[in-house]
Amino acid sequence: MAKSTGKGVKKKALEEFDGSSEESSGYAEGDEERVEEPLGASEAASGLAKEGGSDVGGVDLTDLDGVGPSISEKLHEGRYNTYEAISVASPKELSAASGIGEATAQKIILSARSKLNIGFTTAEKVLNDRKNVKRCTTGSEKLDAIIGGGLETRSIIELFGEFRTGKTQIAHQACVTVQMPFDKGGLEAAALYVDSEGTFRPERLLQIAERYGLNGDEILQKIHYARAYNSDHQILIIDSAVKLILEKNIKLIVVDSVMSHFRAEYVGRGTLSERQQKLNKFVHKLLQTAEAYNLIVLITNQVMDSPGIFFGDPIRPVGGHVLAHSSTYRLYLRKSKGNKRIARLIDSPCLPEGEAIFEITERGVEDP
Secondary structure, X not given: OOOOOOHHHHHHHHHHHHHOOOOOOOOOHHHOOOOOOOOOOOOOOOOOOOOOOOEEXXXXXXXXXXXXXXXHHHHHHOOOOOHHHHHOOOHHHHHHHHOOOHHHHHHHHHHHHHXXXXXXXXXXXXXXXXXXXXXEOOOOHHHHHHOOOOEEOOEEEEEEEOOOOOHHHHHHHHHHHOOOOHHHOOOOOEEEEEEOOXXXXXXXXXXXXXXXXXXXXXXXXXXXXXXXXXXXXXHHHHHOOHHHHHHHOEEEEEEEOOOHHHHHHOOOHHHHHHHHHHHHHHHHHHXXXXXXXXXXXXXXXXXXXXXXXXXXXXXXXXXXXXXXXXXXXXXXXXXXXXXXXXXXXXXXXXXXXXXXXXXXXOOEEEOO
């Protein structure tokens, strides 16, 4: 099946982005072949560095083995600006992005890892490092409670459910609450919104801002929006977001929704393996970004009916095992009476399953 590459769109969209700016497929997507996952970014440090020249925030890339001025420039062009970004890349990724050989890329990666002392550490040090993890309120105390106090940095939070269950509403609200002061549950930071379905509405953001007594114009100025037109474009947006993250203090990345283009472009079992490998690379890039820059990644996901289930809930999130293993927290949203919705935490590395009831009103997402 032919797929849209969107080369012209990609080039145009990248220029614009750098400037500012559910239907079932009929296949049981959880039954795809296992795809080997590349090394994650769990070892990446959370320190940030500013971009510019060969000296990035006091970190000189020419200090790395095999890096001279010309290779340093190529690394910057490929958006590998810090030791952290280089250390979590694979030789193939670094080579493709910067145009250097894989042998040289491997040497540079090993040198970057040695600078960061990546290797074994103690659980005590990991615990101390996790004190840098921050949380942002969703606007609902009950919803915050089941996910440990709010949306967590250095993690991917997945919201899945049928249409009109509140996925996009929570995403919009998070773009506002992340800008609030720390003592109000925010992170005093900006947000990046990647829209693959065309459901982003600034008017809704103004309604939510009014609830908190915030200046609507200032809220909108700190939300950086990009419309993704196909899966390649969606990947390109995230790949090109590093500069914006550093310059604008981005602490929230929203992808709404993560699977829309992948489902449309890869149809049938014959393309399933290729799709899952591409999806795997994309979500790992999101996780690497979350950990390297200590930010929240909030993704929404579509669902499908599992035809083999005759008893119980047949609804399953799409994306298969690749997406299931990559998400740090998974929340299943479903409808209740009236404006009420039920959120169920079904996966977390450290929290028990739990449910919370919230309400969608003109003021946004709040407790009933």
